[in-house]
Amino acid sequence: MAVGEYPFPHMHPVKGVKLTAVSAGIKKPGRRDVVLFELAEGAQVAGVFTQNAFCAAPVTVCREHLSKAAIRYLVINSGNANACTGEQGLLDAKATCAEIARQAGVTTEQVLPFSTGVIGEPLPVQKILAVIPDALAKASEQGWDDAGAGIMTTDTRPKGFSQQFDYQGQTITVNGIAKGAGMIKPNMATMLGYIATDAKVAQPVLQQLCREAANKSFNRITIDGDTSTNDSCIFIATGQVNLPEITSPDGELYEKLREVVLAAFVHLAQCIVSDGEGATKFVTVAVAGGANQQECLDVAYAVAHSPLIKTALFASDPNWGRIVAAIGYAGVPDLDATSVRVHLNDVLIVEKGGRAKTYTEEQGQAVMSQANIAINIHLGRGDCAETLWTTDLSYEYVRINADYRS
Amino acid sequence: MAVGEYPFPHMHPVKGVKLTAVSAGIKKPGRRDVVLFELAEGAQVAGVFTQNAFCAAPVTVCREHLSKAAIRYLVINSGNANACTGEQGLLDAKATCAEIARQAGVTTEQVLPFSTGVIGEPLPVQKILAVIPDALAKASEQGWDDAGAGIMTTDTRPKGFSQQFDYQGQTITVNGIAKGAGMIKPNMATMLGYIATDAKVAQPVLQQLCREAANKSFNRITIDGDTSTNDSCIFIATGQVNLPEITSPDGELYEKLREVVLAAFVHLAQCIVSDGEGATKFVTVAVAGGANQQECLDVAYAVAHSPLIKTALFASDPNWGRIVAAIGYAGVPDLDATSVRVHLNDVLIVEKGGRAKTYTEEQGQAVMSQANIAINIHLGRGDCAETLWTTDLSYEYVRINADYRS
Structure with a gap:
């Protein structure tokens, strides 16, 4: 069940973001359940995460890696939350990052892991490792549709946003995908949301805008009042557009970008509500x-x-x-x-x-x-x-x- | 639906408490919906009430009357909450008290009004006034069963407690009835609860024990997290037993009474949970x-x-x-x-x-x-x-x- 029409939009490519979704057999056979993002060198990444004290292993690893390294890869599995999995959960999340790093020639800290699905079951880490070569080979700028579907669990439809605006003869793109339908009362971000732009934004400005936008969107929705263990919202700026870097939260370009980014966050948050479990209103x-x-x-x-x-x-x-x-x-x-x-x-x-x-x-x-x-x-x-x-x-x-x- | 067996007990009379339930046509025809308590002169009454800012008119009137006068009558209607009824609601609650006072020869302030049922509809005060003579005539020490049924709304079964204990050759009785099945997260007391004893207890001690017992019972249950506008819990001590007055919260008699009173409150609170709307657990x-x-x-x-x-x-x-x-x-x-x-x-x-x-x-x-x-x-x-x-x-x-x- 879902309320109203929120069709998945035509997704423009975002320069500097390649992505794909493959099937590792964690969800039902044939459903894609592992999503990989590959970010161009120089991309800036900001994130906000659940405040749940029982936060999932990947959330702990994300916080650590974000503070240490320039992020180049995101790996997301649906079907298993890797939450309340103790020490083994942390080892499993790091093993996934390490294997991607090894195959892609980056460091383990340059990979962010995410999981969503059943709480308390061991992560089927071997299934994920087995599909990494396939995912790395398939990642492309056209992968947004597949990724939007690949992160779903009880969602009845994928949730996406894509909008472009021009500035000084250059076209800037803001894309986003999100998932979530139950255990929704985000306290920082929704279950999972990924928003990317090819604008060039300094990390502190990106982090501040990510926090502001999440507070006006994902942190203002509730389906059942249950704050998830896995909420994560990531905001990526690849900097591939040929424009000066935004180094402070002001100026015409920042305001234009902020407007579209807020629209992206709010749209994705409202998509989650409209697809709320059993929702008719x-x-x-x-x-x-x-x-x-x-x-x-x-x-x-x-x-x-x-x-x-x-x-x-x-x-x-x-x-x-x-x-x-x-x-x-x-x-x-x-x-x-x-x-x-x-x-x-x-x-x-x-x-x-x-x-x-x-x-x-x-x-x-x-x-x-x-x-x-x-x-x-x-x-x-x-x-x-x-x-x-x-x-x-x-x-x-x-x-x-x-x-x-x- | 209701969980487990909580049979309505055999109710011993409480000396100094007469009560009855009559049918005024507020609920479906034939169902009793007006309950009257008549207390012997000298009875002490304590109460705790909802903390909801939109508290119902009768709650406002109860607070006022309790602070002013020695209570002799309680009148309870089910089927209409007289809540969110503005100024007219207060006038209606007071009109009910005034008419009982007139017919019984007491003052308006010696009557406490209670309502439970639909929120926001005008109280059908004429229907209540019409049955007062009948209720005053029928009140008896044997009326507990009828009263337990008369205060029900969505309850599937009446909720009662009756226990006796002996002290220095005298028998002391503690009775209670309660109602409630939805909009249950009391913050002071349950929807409606009436506990009475024939022990002699000074009002400050009675009030303190009422508050303590409510905090350990009605204030520790929740069905849907919705705090009602009408929660009221009344604790009556008629003082008709031939024993010295309890003037402080200590001593053997106080401790014995407290134990039974706590059992009464907890039992009635658990009855409400077991009869929670749709409850199977x-x-x-x-x-x-x-x-x-x-x-x-x-x-x-x-x-x-x-x-x-x-x-x-x-x-x-x-x-x-x-x-x-x-x-x-x-x-x-x-x-x-x-x-x-x-x-x-x-x-x-x-x-x-x-x-x-x-x-x-x-x-x-x-x-x-x-x-x-x-x-x-x-x-x-x-x-x-x-x-x-x-x-x-x-x-x-x-x-x-x-x-x-x-």
Whole structure:
């Protein structure tokens, strides 16, 4: 199940990025499950990762390698998360990097490993090692479609973004792919996201933009409130475009690039929500009028995580009492219930501590029957605002997660 | 659906408490939906209430009346929560109290109102006023069974407790009834709980014991993480037993009473969990080895609220990776994943950051197939511990909350 149309776009090549997906037999036979990125020399790489204390072995290795070396290869397997695998998990992740390094003539630290899938099973490292020669041979600038499909697990469709803009006669490309459908409440980044540009960006600027964009996109979505052990988001700048390096977060080129990069992150994050496990609704929760950002987020997450609201959304039931109950228990200090206003899309439903006089059930029903619903909350106590995106809770969510060992 | 057997007990009378349930036509025709308690003069009453900022009108009135007067009557309607009803809701709650007071010859402030049911609909106050004479006439010491049924909404069974103990030749009785099945994550008390004893207890001691007992029972259960707008828990001591008043929280009689009262609160709280909407499992989440109480609670709630864990419980799937993921994102500062141990009942499943060497899938499956499951977590960083109780997440939960306008 998935909400709306998010077709996989035509992916322009990004100069300096070659990639492919091959089949190692980790997922069902015939499905591609190992993706390899090959980056041109000089590429800069930034990353943000899960804050889960039980972070997966590859996340630990990524953090270490990113801090030590110029990254040239990324290897991603789907079907096994290599999480909660103890010391052996770290050895397996490093063995994968070491073998790619050996065959490609780089150092082990120049390879970043990623895994997504079942938690707690040993990584089938021999299967991965066996397909490395094939992956290295096949990597090409045309590999984005295959890579987008190769990183999927319970996703029903691949998620991609590709956009170009011109600057001083040069064309700059921003591409991205992501995966994720369950265990989604990223705290740094989504399950897995890879965004690449051929612009030339200094690493500190790249890292800062990666963090800002993740905070406005992947860190503002939630499907089930479960923060994964493997969340990783990587932002690559190959520097292959014939333009000066961006060395500080300002100037016309930086602003143009930032705009497209933010669009890429937000699009991929929204793709993940629209493909949320069992999702039948795409829900925007926008909280304004807060005294600070945190209380806006607290209210937004309380609404987005409430199983009662999520089941009402599934039922297309304008059960607004559940929304105000969630606002009320979100922990906002000294919240004055009579100053809170709630709109469903542009229909005012709650004001002065009760149902709006103008509200009719038909108005609410008309909004709730749509696939895209905005819950707009105004706290009436300040100027801060936060927006996040989520889904409903359906039979299908229960079926997927009761049947599937993820 | 409900887990296990929690039969409604034989209810001993509590001297000084008369009660009944009558039918006012708020719920489906023929179902009793208005409950009246009549307390003997001299009874002491303590209460704890929801912390939801959108607390219901009757909660506001209860707080006010409790602080002002010696309570003689409690009136409870089911089928309508009188929550998010603005100024009119307060007027309706007070009108109900005033009419009982007029007919019974007490003051309005000596009556406590309670409501449970649909949020945001105007209270059908005329229907309630119409049955007051009948309720006042019928109240008797034998009314506990009827009252237990009369406060139900989505509950599939009434929840009761009755126990007696002897002290210096006198018999002391502790009774309780409660309701609640969804929108359950009490923050003070459950949806509605009424516990009464004929012991003589000074009000400050009663209030303190009420708070302590609620914190160890109703405030340690969660079904869906949604804190209701109407949670109220009332503890009554009629003082009709011929024994000295308990004026401080110590001494043999206090300790004996406290033990039975704690048992009453915990039993009623567990009854609510076992009758949780769509519940097929009764789950105890016990966290020990924490550096402080709060981090134990944070971990316990992260596990208890995770939809992924709850669906795995529904599927009887020992998917322990989801448990460690939840522990990992619970926000415990500097948690060392390698020091955490997790048992399912007494089966060790996780240690040293990964699956226990001794663990087999068959062991986990044997535990998960049971209706009563304990998830025992040791954080390995201190001596604090907390326990709470919850349910699984089933198709039936989604059906109930997608179909039912609560």
